[in-house]
Amino acid sequence: MPGLRETFDCSFSMCRTGIRRCWQFVLCHKPLMLAVKDQYNILCLGLTGSGKSTILAQLVGENTDNIQPTNGFNIKTLPIKGIVVSIKELGGSGRVQNFWNYYFADKNAIMFVIDSAGSDEELQLAKETLKSVLSNARLRGRPCLVLGTHSDISGSKSQQELESLLQNVMQGFKWQVMICSSFDRQLIRKAFETLIDMIAVSGQ
């Protein structure tokens, strides 16, 4: 039978080993933890008039009354789920689209905005544009959240309708469709939180 002294020595040494292992784990995984928590860069794309600037203004609590077409880019940085998130909107006009691919590097995810009340031609054009964006090697593996705006307009497409429109261009991507009005701040916030979760799960 071990004496009190031996039992104490044995417990103390096990405790010390446990503490050392915990400390080694923290030291080994610290870079990973920092990588996850550091900053996420999100690219916000979509045709002109789809509502990109309006959703970003809503997200940060700015006035949305007199938003002009984005003639270049527009950046908003804010904390979401405890992570600093930098969202870069690129204007959707044909002239600005020519420069989109200069901004594809170092992005963690894509928010692609579609006017869900658009005509069939506009929806097809949005689909082709998204397909072309996703074919860029620098965006390979990046999660993509498609945000269908203008849900306040009658006849706008539902989430399921947008999903079936897009599913053949999204193969191989982690993607999700959400629907909102660009004036619904809570839903917009939820969409970005969902995208943050998608980034965390995908490890991008």
Ligand SMILES: Nc1nc2c(ncn2[C@@H]2O[C@H](COP(=O)(O)OP(=O)(O)OP(=O)(O)O)[C@@H](O)[C@H]2O)c(=O)[nH]1
């Ligand atoms: N009814 C309604 N109008 C919206 C919605 N989203 C945007 N709009 C309107 O659509 C117009 C264009 O919105 P923007 O936010 O400028 O669109 P954008 O995607 O930033 O356009 P570009 O910067 O040109 O690429 C504005 O007049 C908005 O008020 C929506 O969900 N519902």
Ligand SMILES: [Mg+2]
């Ligand atoms: Mg804009």
